[in-house]
Amino acid sequence: MGVTMMTAEQEGPGIMTLAAETAKETQSLRNVNKFFIGGEWVKPSSTDTISVIDSGTEELFFEVAEAKAPDMDRAIAAARRAFDEGPWPRLTHAERAGYLRAFAAGLRGRAADIGAIWPRESGALQAVAGSFTRSSAETFEFYADLADTFPFEEPAVPTAGGEFGLIVREPVGVVGAIIPWNAPIALITYKIAPALLAGCTVVLKSSPEAPGVGYLFAEIAQEIGLPAGVLNVVTADREVSELLVVDPRVDKITFTGSTAAGRRIGSLCGSRIARVTLELGGKSAAVVLDDVDLGFTADALAGAECFLSGQVCSSLTRIVVPRHRHDELVDALAAAFAKVVVGSPYDPTVQMGPLAMRRQRDRVEGFIAKGLEEGATLATGGGRPKHLDRGWFVEPTVFGNVQNEATIAQEEIFGPVLSVVPAADEQDAVRIANDSIYGLNASVFTDDVDRAREVASQLRSGTVGHNGFRTDFGIAFGGFKQSGIGREGGTEGLLPFLETKTVILEGRPARYRD
Numbered sequence: 001m002g003v004t005m006m007t008a009e010q011e012g013p014g015i016m017t018l019a020a021e022t023a024k025e026t027q028s029l030r031n032v033n034k035f036f037i038g039g040e041w042v043k044p045s046s047t048d049t050i051s052v053i054d055s056g057t058e059e060l061f062f063e064v065a066e067a068k069a070p071d072m073d074r075a076i077a078a079a080r081r082a083f084d085e086g087p088w089p090r091l092t093h094a095e096r097a098g099y100l101r102a103f104a105a106g107l108r109g110r111a112a113d114i115g116a117i118w119p120r121e122s123g124a125l126q127a128v129a130g131s132f133t134r135s136s137a138e139t140f141e142f143y144a145d146l147a148d149t150f151p152f153e154e155p156a157v158p159t160a161g162g163e164f165g166l167i168v169r170e171p172v173g174v175v176g177a178i179i180p181w182n183a184p185i186a187l188i189t190y191k192i193a194p195a196l197l198a199g200c201t202v203v204l205k206s207s208p209e210a211p212g213v214g215y216l217f218a219e220i221a222q223e224i225g226l227p228a229g230v231l232n233v234v235t236a237d238r239e240v241s242e243l244l245v246v247d248p249r250v251d252k253i254t255f256t257g258s259t260a261a262g263r264r265i266g267s268l269c270g271s272r273i274a275r276v277t278l279e280l281g282g283k284s285a286a287v288v289l290d291d292v293d294l295g296f297t298a299d300a301l302a303g304a305e306c307f308l309s310g311q312v313c314s315s316l317t318r319i320v321v322p323r324h325r326h327d328e329l330v331d332a333l334a335a336a337f338a339k340v341v342v343g344s345p346y347d348p349t350v351q352m353g354p355l356a357m358r359r360q361r362d363r364v365e366g367f368i369a370k371g372l373e374e375g376a377t378l379a380t381g382g383g384r385p386k387h388l389d390r391g392w393f394v395e396p397t398v399f400g401n402v403q404n405e406a407t408i409a410q411e412e413i414f415g416p417v418l419s420v421v422p423a424a425d426e427q428d429a430v431r432i433a434n435d436s437i438y439g440l441n442a443s444v445f446t447d448d449v450d451r452a453r454e455v456a457s458q459l460r461s462g463t464v465g466h467n468g469f470r471t472d473f474g475i476a477f478g479g480f481k482q483s484g485i486g487r488e489g490g491t492e493g494l495l496p497f498l499e500t501k502t503v504i505l506e507g508r509p510a511r512y513r514d
Contacts, residue, residue, distance in 0.1 A: 029117075029215045032064045035071055035235075036218035038078035039228030045070040050208045050235060055123040055354045056344055056391040064211045067236035072203075072243045075232040079174045079201040080249045082229025089171050089199040096197055097147035099226055103193070104140040106220035107133055107185075114185060117212035119345035122181055123309050123353040123392070126346050129185075136189040139489075142474070143193040146494060155512060162504035164512065169498040171199030172275055173251030176244040178265075180257045181210035181356055182311040182414075187279075188217055190473060190488045191254045192231065198497040200252075204233045205244055209357055211235040242268070251275060254496065256313075259412075259438070259482050266485070277486035277496045279313070279478060281412040282440030285433035286316040287455060288329060289426060289446040292467070297445045298332035301418065304469035306340055306352040306396060310416035311360070313483075314441035314463070314471045318409055320429045323422040330400035330420050334380035337396040337418075342385045354392040355415060361392040364415030368397055371408040376419070377401045404432045412438070430458045439480030441471055462487075 033049075034041040044065040054061040067075075083089055088096070107114075115129045124132075156165035177191040184207065192202050206214030218233040236244075238261075245253050245268045252275035255265050259281040269276040288297055305315055321329045345353035355361045368382050381397030394415060402409050402419040409419045423429035433442060442461040444452040449466065456464035462479040463471050471477055473489030486496050 029062075029113075029212060030219065032062060032211075032215055034065060035067060035075065036215075036222070036231070036233040037071075037075045037229075038082075038232065039222065039226070039230075041222075042074070044068070050211070050237075052121060052209065052211065053357065054120045055356050056120065058358075058390050058392070061120050062212075064208075064215070064235050066208070067234040067240050069240060069243055071234055072236060072240050075203045075234050076174070076176075076244065076247050076249050078229040078232050079203050082227065083171075083174050083201040086201075086227055086229060088201060088227050088230045091199070093147035093150075093152060093197060093199075096199065097144035099224060100140045100144040100193060100197060102224035103220060104137040104144075106224055107137040107140070110216055110220065113216060114213060117216070118185065118210070119353060121210035121212055122183075122311070122356040123345055124183070125350065125353055127348065128308065132183065132185050136185050139189050139473075140193045143197045143494065146197060146491065150491065150494065152498075156502070158504050162506060164505045164508045166503040166505070168501040168503055169198075170501055172497050172499050173200060174249060175200045175202045175497065176205065176247075176250045176253045177202055178205045178241060178244070178253065178255040178257065179207055179214065181207040182308060182313075184210050184213040186473070187256050188213065190477075190493060191256075192217070194494040195254075195497045196230065198494060200497050201230050202232065203244060203250070204231060205241050206233060206235045208235055208237050245269065245274075246272070248272060252497070253277070254488075255279070262482075262484065275496065277488070278484040279486075279488055280440075280482065280484040281438060282313045282315070282479065282483050283318055283410060283412055283436050283438045284314055284316050284441035284443075284461070285318040285320050285436070285459070286443045286445060287429050287433050287459070288319060288321040288325070289429075289444065289448075289451065289455070290322050290325065291447050291451075292445045293447075294325065294329050294332050296467075298329065298336045300445075300468045302333060302336035302340065302396070305337075305416050305418060307469075309352050309355050309394075310396075311356060311414050313412070313414075314469075314477075316441065316443055316469055317413065317418055318404070318433070318436075319418055319420045320423050320432050321420060322426075322429070323424060326400065326420060326422040330377075330379050330398065333398045333418060333420065337398055337416075338380050340396045342393055342395065343388065352396065352416065355394060356392065358392055360414065361394055364394050364413055364417060367408055367411070367413045367415070367417060371399050371402070371406070371417075371419070374403075374406045374408070375401075376403075376406060376408060379420075381416075404435055410436065426455070430455060434458075434460045437482040440483035441465070441469075441479075443468060443470060
């Protein structure tokens with residue numbers, strides 16, 4: 001069954017028809033009733049399917065096959081066989097880099113399809129989908145370039161006997177990559193591009209809510225002639241996904257998702273000493289100092305929080321500000337949020353689309369109700385946009401006078417809701433920012449770069465930006481505390497897919513002789 005794109009007549013009132021017009025220009029995914037395993041599209045073991053709902057219309061978008069235990073077993077077996085017996089780990093890094101460059105070209109060639117699929121699955125703006133497609137292609141090329149520059153093997157001086165030593169970095173083995181629904185193209189890329197360069201084989205488990213891009217990656221893998229079993233793609237819910245985590249044939253799990261799910265995955269991996277990378281939740285703080293322009297600050301924070309409708313683990317959702325500037329900042333944030341245009345992700349004038357699904361909107365609305373119940377001041381938003389009668393839309397929302405102990409200041413909401421927390425002074429602001437189980441992202445707003453650097457050194461966070469939302473996968477991304485284990489992106493993102501081997505020889509190999 002191919003992806004059936006809804007026509008303009010089916011979309012209903014209040015929704016732009018640009019989605020349908022765009023969809024007409026794209027080719028449908030061709031094999032959503034199958035799984036990509038061992039280099040082939042194979043029939044599932046059952047007839048069960050997963051319905052994917054258009055986040056902007058609440059209508060059925062398409063259906064995919066739901067993987068069961070036999071399907072997951074087959075995918076793992078294919079990846080294991082490809083690693084143990086296939087050519088992939090035995091190719092040179094330069095040879096594998098050629099496939100990565102082909103992947104980049106394939107993504108660019110399917111940009112229109114990504115722009116038609118991802119916004120309807122998760123509510124991302126079509127312009128954002130285009131930007132992510134370009135950056136994902138560039139990421140594949142970045143890792144391809146590392147084939148020539150990364151020290152996969154380098155001499156080392158023996159200290160306990162032997163004449164010649166080597167540090168060799170080899171592939172970790174079979175990788176299980178588990179992807180969430182909010183930004184699948186980027187998160188798939190930052191897992192499989194370094195894994196493939198390293199020489200690993202992969203089982204990619206797509207999100208049931210947003211499986212389309214995973215299928216697209218599988219189609220590209222087949223088109224570029226990736227060796228059989230190097231990339232296997234299935235879509236499964238939690239119970240079957242857990243089979244990937246516990247299987248001894250899988251050497252490493254790389255997971256992006258909630259901290260609650262990460263705790264479970266980490267404990268299962270720990271029980272068998274499997275390698276694991278966890279990119280988890282956040283409740284990231286923006287520390288606003290007393291010398292910065294609050295109009296600029298409000299615009300920067302409001303713009304960033306509308307990105308992916310606030311469905312971003314590293315969103316700056318706790319705004320910590322000196323008490324004497326609290327009211328002014330709340331007013332500025334409310335004014336900035338009130339101007340945000342909410343609507344169809346295919347409308348170029350829109351600044352924020354819907355949330356990904358009904359349960360996510362229910363979750364966000366539950367937190368808004370909790371904020372009111374616990375005594376925070378609602379400055380703007382708090383409801384559903386009145387001009388949109390279909391879709392999982394919610395208004396950008398600002399709360400003031402939030403105590404850092406409050407539920408909305410401590411728990412990840414994953415929606416466009418800001419909590420402004422008053423602080424006594426700079427030292428108190430740092431204390432508040434660090435008073436969280438999370439440590440994924442942070443930012444310091446000040447006109448003094450030296451002051452920003454000093455405060456950054458005190459924040460327990462994987463990234464600290466200055467005067468804006470500054471996460472950078474091109475350098476490295478990941479969290480302190482319960483925001484995760486390990487890093488993704490950049491050269492740091494290659495290391496988790498490598499094992500380090502020490503080799504000590506009684507002489508120099510030919511390639512190291514003068």
